[in-house]
Amino acid sequence: xxxxxxxxxxxxLSPGERATLSCRASQSVSSYLAWYQQxxxxxxxxxxxxxxxxxxxxxxxxxxxxxxxxFTLTISSLEPEDxxxxxxxxxxxxxxxxxxxxxxxx
Amino acid sequence: QVQLQESGPGLVxxxxxxxxxxxxxxxxxxxxxxxxxxxSPGKGLEWIGYIYYSGNTNxxxxxxxxxxxxxxxxxxxxxxxxxxxxxxxxxxYYCGVGYSYGQFDYWGQGTLVTVSS
Numbered sequence: 545x546x547x548x549x550x551x552x553x554x555x556x557l558s559p560g561e562r563a564t565l566s567c568r569a570s571q572s573v574s575s576y577l578a579w580y581q582q583x584x585x586x587x588x589x590x591x592x593x594x595x596x597x598x599x600x601x602x603x604x605x606x607x608x609x610x611x612x613x614x615f616t617l618t619i620s621s622l623e624p625e626d627x628x629x630x631x632x633x634x635x636x637x638x639x640x641x642x643x644x645x646x647x648x649x650x
Numbered sequence: 651q652v653q654l655q656e657s658g659p660g661l662v663x664x665x666x667x668x669x670x671x672x673x674x675x676x677x678x679x680x681x682x683x684x685x686x687x688x689x690s691p692g693k694g695l696e697w698i699g700y701i702y703y704s705g706n707t708n709x710x711x712x713x714x715x716x717x718x719x720x721x722x723x724x725x726x727x728x729x730x731x732x733x734x735x736x737x738x739x740x741x742x743y744y745c746g747v748g749y750s751y752g753q754f755d756y757w758g759q760g761t762l763v764t765v766s767s
Contacts, residue, residue: 545711578753587744587757588695599755631695635752638710641695 546570548632548642556650563619565645567632572612576636579608579617582644583628591630592617622647652677654745654758662739662765668732672745672758679703679726683748686719686730689760690741700748701728708751735765 547570557563567577575595580588590599592608595615605620619626627649632642658670672684685700699709701719709717713732721728732739742762746754 576752580754587760588754589757590753590755593750593753593755633695633754635750638708639697639752641697643694 546573546634546637546640548634548640550630550632550642550645552645553643555645555647557622557647558650559622559624561622563617563622563626563647565617565619565630565647567610567615567617567642569613569615569634573634573636575611576634577608577610577615578633578635579606580631580633581626581628582631588631619647652747652756654747654756656743656745656758656761658761658763660762660764662735662763663767664736664765665734668730668735668739668743668763668765670730670743670745670761670763672728672730674726674728674747679721679723679728683751683753684719684721684728685746685748685754687744687746687754687757688739688741689744690738692738693741696741697752698730698732698743700751737765739763740765 549568551566577595579592582588596608607618629644629646631644653675655673662668680703683700686698701707718731742760744760746757
């Protein structure tokens with residue numbers, strides 16, 4: 545099983561600030577890494593797939609980077625609707641998810 | 651845009667079989683990868699397995715002995731059966747679709763299944 549470790553667990557920021565979320569894999573997943581956003585009571589929503597590709601309809605303020613074992617999700621300027629929990633997920637082997645980073649309003 | 655909707659009992663007794671169905675609208679089930687994923691406070695998000703439209707399946711090794719996923723293309727539905735359930739199987743169950751293996755492009759709203767006597 546490939547274990548994904550996300551950091552930090554919690555991130556307190558103000559609207560307009562830049563958010564940087566990290567995801568580290570226990571072994572290389574090449575570029576097969578996705579990011580999801582989840583709001584309370586809702587299903588996760590795909591933001592980024594294969595490390596750096598934005599999914600349909602995702603705003604340009606969301607960007608992803610990385611390969612191998614280290615990945616980053618960046619939100620360039622936080623909008624009020626961006627405060628949520630973010631998960632990374634790999635599909636190099638059978639799919640596994642990280643534990644999540646909660647982005648909350650400071 | 652494809653839409654997915656889970657349905658099935660919200661309460662299952664221990665040792666019995668959990669059965670859920672996902673109905674697909676806005677697109678044909680005769681393509682792509684159709685998955686079940688669950689989320690519980692204790693284990694977070696956990697992929698259960700997928701079925702390709704051709705009928706090929708792949709399951710999470712930790713659940714493989716208890717899981718069956720099937721597809722009914724005539725009804726545009728796919729289903730999950732998880733047998734011998736325990737309280738540890740209590741979770742919100744989601745169905746999802748991916749354009750590539752192991753990717754989850756769209757999700758259903760989720761359905762809470764509680765295992766309790």
